[in-house]
Amino acid sequence: MLKFSKVVLKKGKEDSILRFHPWIFSGAIDRIEGTVEEGDPVTVYTFDDRFLGIGHSAIGSIAVRIFSFEEIYPDFAFWCSKLKLAYDLRCKIGLTSRKETNVFRLIHGEGDGLPGLIVDYYNGTVVIQAHTVGMWLIRDLLAQAIKAVLNDQVKAIYDKSSKTLPYKAAIEPVDGYLFGEKTTFEVMEYGNRFLVDWEEGQKTGFFVDQRENRKLLSEYSFGKNVLNMFCYTGGFSFSAMQGGASLVHSVDSSAKAIELTNANVELNFPGDKRHEAFTADAFDFMRDIQDKYDLIILDPPAFAKHKNVLNQALQGYKKLNTKAFQQIRPGGILFTFSCSQVVTKTNFREAVFSAAAISKRKVRILHQLSQPGDHPINIYHPEGEYLKGLVLYVE
């Protein structure tokens, strides 16, 4: 085995790693033997020289992210085996063979034992998003591994890491194709067609994580007037239309998102007059919607990306949900979400609870939603649970 620089932990700091938590915080490190550049693989040892894992080093409070708790050399065969494990999971949960769905998440960071790496599959095009320099440096190797595992199911691989890499990293990432070229932007989810722009769009181009929640929404939509707030590419909107909604209003502050929503609605329901889209700020739009809607979806962006803005974010959720509770029609249904990792399930529920109390409406929880199986949560890394949703019945 080739020798990597060695990170030695302080006495007593090994417990969480022995329980397979993949993060080493900088404060846990006693010393580093050898030189380390950001993104280099390093081996991690206890104070008394017991091997703990091998991971990518980073600058910041999380100094190492472990990708193997076994003493291996991370060569091509190793990355192929990791990719294969992830792909097998998607096969087992039936995502790779569905006719009506050809988009899924292939790698979900820590949830797949690959911290710092997100990979989405879009009907033949694979989009890689590295969140660490370590993963970005091996992007070509990862692309080869993806090709080896997916074979002819992959026509192109696009690297879209320029916006997700740490801004202080001394690299100059440029997005582009690692393999193949731009093909169709069209994908399908439960029979609904989407135009996904992975080159210019948000995240990897699409919010794959709301698939099952969009499906649930369609079951609740018949005969309803629906407001889809924070619509992005309009997924919840045409799920509602598919479910027989009477009227659907989509709102997003981004004009580009509204353009995509209109294009997607047109693709699925050409000329359908039930739908209208508005470019507007959520807080402005919701100031005075009165009792126009009996089904409201609130799926805002991550209000809190860091712990120090948590309170501010919770106030945001409270304010938004209060507006919905105050105005939704009696007997209305609210689908409300938080995708902030730092907001816990309890935090979110408390914010929604406060909003309900302010509105003085009677509210009952019908469903507690989370992320789907292709966004698995590593049981040893509970931080991976980020998507929280409540479906509420408002009397």
Ligand code: SAH
């Ligand atoms: N529900 C979507 C994903 C929502 S992502 C889906 O199923 O695909 C969050 C969206 O909120 C983004 O499109 C962003 O443009 C929009 N947004 C952010 N701030 C906003 C604001 N203040 N008012 C309205 N939309 C906002």
